[in-house]
Amino acid sequence: MTPALLYGIDLVAVAILTFAIYFPRHRRRDLVVAYLGVNVGVLAVSAVLASSSVAAGLGLGLFGVLSIIRLRSDELSQREVAYYFAALALGLLGGLGEAVGWLSIAGSALVLVVMAVADHPRLLSRHHSQTVVLDRAVTEHDALTATLEQLLGGTVHTATVQRLDLADDTTLVDVRYELPRRSRRTRSDGDAPAGRTAVGPRPGTVAEPVAAR
Known part of the structure; x- marks a missing residue:
């Protein structure tokens, strides 16, 4: 599976996550920008790490530190934190998924399904x-x-x-x-x-x- 196809799948997945699941339910525009920016940034850097001699573990650790700093800089609900890490996970699967092929696509689909179901307005609505x-x-x-x-x-x-x-x-x-x-x-x-x-x-x-x- 070519990297370009994985990149395209990631962009489609984050668009579904942001514009079809998150925004219609919560209507917070600033986090739409954050989720898209995080996803594309993680996708770009993880793609570079995957094609270079730099250890992927070092890059993932860096993303973890940056995400913690970002989350501590503003008050987010636990629901918004979940979307934040879902966008990050989609970027990682798109950038580092060339070696696993269809497993990366299955992981992206699983993230979308879980977020769509877990954050459904009718789930535990009372x-x-x-x-x-x-x-x-x-x-x-x-x-x-x-x-x-x-x-x-x-x-x-x-x-x-x-x-x-x-x-x-x-x-x-x-x-x-x-x-x-x-x-x-x-x-x-x-x-x-x-x-x-x-x-x-x-x-x-x-x-x-x-x-x-």
Whole structure:
């Protein structure tokens, strides 16, 4: 299999990854540029390494160091990190895949299939995580769980208190929760999920989610 064919397959694969899978789902233009740039850069350098006397291990180690520096320079979600390394893997398979031939193409196809399925909006769509600030200091775990379930309208699986401020009367908590299957049903303000006791913020206070992942 000729290198030119592998390069073309890589470009098609990264275009599918970026424009058919990532961008329609997440709409972040700056990462489109990053994924394309990483892929083409890795493809070019790995192709040079494959055709020279420089050890490929040295080049792969260099890519690892550079990728860590890049990822630490900006806050990325774990999902975006996965796309980042998928683009990098496609570039490596295209640049160093001449010796393995069809195995390189199969690896590229596998990367695309896994990313398309694992990041599908319907996969585990009822499971969410949020960082929530409660305008009250809640020290009891059961009361905290009940308050969060009333606020978020789902079943709380884990609630990790990140900061409990007794002076300012606030609680910062990281929540992992699951929405019910009929989550579109509207509840009245005083209703709690079935089987739970409504324990809300005291009058005049506010409980608000500040970040979602």
